[in-house]
Amino acid sequence: MKYMTMRREDFMAICRDIYARRARGDVEAGLALFHDNATYRMMGSRAIIPAAGLRVGKAEIREAWKAFDVDFEIVGFEVDDFVVDTPRMSYMSWHMTLCNRGTGALAEVEGVDRMKWQDHKITEWTRYFDTALVAALGQSDGHGEP
Secondary structure: OOHHHOOHHHHHHHHHHHHHHHHOOOOHHHHOOEEEEEEEEEOOOOOOOOOOEEEEOHHHHHHHHHHHHHHEEEEEEEEEEEEEEOOOEEEEEEEEEEEEOOOOOEEEEEEEEEEEEEOOEEEEEEEEEOHHHHHHOOOOOOOOOO
């Protein structure tokens, strides 16, 4: 299916599939959507969230996603909305249930991803979300909540 002829629902289905795979630890399915020298930026401090910061190229993006998976488990992920300015830009709002692997603390996290596209591949991906909430998952109150 060509991206130029895809409907919004088709993009959302791809996003849901990629994140379902990602939640199961399959990072390669998501990386297939990136240009080789794409950038991925998870907003936040790398000192607090090791996966945060700017990553360049598939190898560094893979490293960031695996670093995230060391500390966190994506228990659930849902795409809320997806806006496409075909063929160059898309925005996706989402929410997920995230669990800190060390403390067992859970949180509902909402965010927005901005993706720039070229030749049907992602060239830039920036993720915006409440990094303070995610960091707080490492400090459980003993009841599984930050």
